[in-house]
Amino acid sequence: MARAPVLAAGGIVLRRGATPLVAVVRQRKRNEWVLPKGKLDDGETPKDAARREVLEETGHDPAVHEFLGTLVYQSGGRSKVVHFWRMEANGAPVRKLMNDIKAVDWLPLEDAVERLSREYERAFLRNVGPIALAAAAGVAPPEADAMLPLARDDVDAAVQTLTPAEAASVDELRHGLLQKVKAWLRGEA
Numbered sequence: 001m002a003r004a005p006v007l008a009a010g011g012i013v014l015r016r017g018a019t020p021l022v023a024v025v026r027q028r029k030r031n032e033w034v035l036p037k038g039k040l041d042d043g044e045t046p047k048d049a050a051r052r053e054v055l056e057e058t059g060h061d062p063a064v065h066e067f068l069g070t071l072v073y074q075s076g077g078r079s080k081v082v083h084f085w086r087m088e089a090n091g092a093p094v095r096k097l098m099n100d101i102k103a104v105d106w107l108p109l110e111d112a113v114e115r116l117s118r119e120y121e122r123a124f125l126r127n128v129g130p131i132a133l134a135a136a137a138g139v140a141p142p143e144a145d146a147m148l149p150l151a152r153d154d155v156d157a158a159v160q161t162l163t164p165a166e167a168a169s170v171d172e173l174r175h176g177l178l179q180k181v182k183a184w185l186r187g188e189a
Helices: 046-058 108-116 118-139 144-160 164-185
Strands: 006-015 022-027 038-039 063-075 078-088 101-108
Touching: 006 046, 006 063, 006 101, 006 118, 022 108, 038 046, 038 118, 046 063, 046 078, 046 101, 063 118, 078 118, 101 108, 108 118
Parallel strands: 006 078
Antiparallel strands: 006 022, 006 038, 022 101, 063 078
16 A cells, blocks of 8 residues: 655746746755745645745745645655745745755746756756746746747656656546545536
């Protein structure tokens, strides 16, 4: 029987300017560059957790805007489900970084994508980053059809890196999530 997924939340955190900048954080333990995110505390909503994690990992108290999507991947032998919101950081940091974070960089979108250490996060940011920037600017997002070939290529590349057991776990998770959404739509959940 599959173990329950780890639930987490985070943000695509933007700073407005002539060139909008995206926050990426460097983990102290693994020395990897990642999007700011973390696990939900007991009783915490994903949106509240996303705001708290961004505050802890970037030092900024962000304004939280629309939901951008969910990223699912394997971590420590379990599925991790991370919900992301568009956020904006204004002004200077309001607190020091948590001990788990070594540094924060604010980069243009393409540079932020390239800086990320994990392919699945690069693929996610490559696809939702333009939507977040468009929303922050108050303009229509790029056409989804224009993004699909890139998304399919990225998904195919990410799937190639999974072990057979990880791929089976992702398939189980997808099936379970699909069943939950169907039940919710039928009013059973």
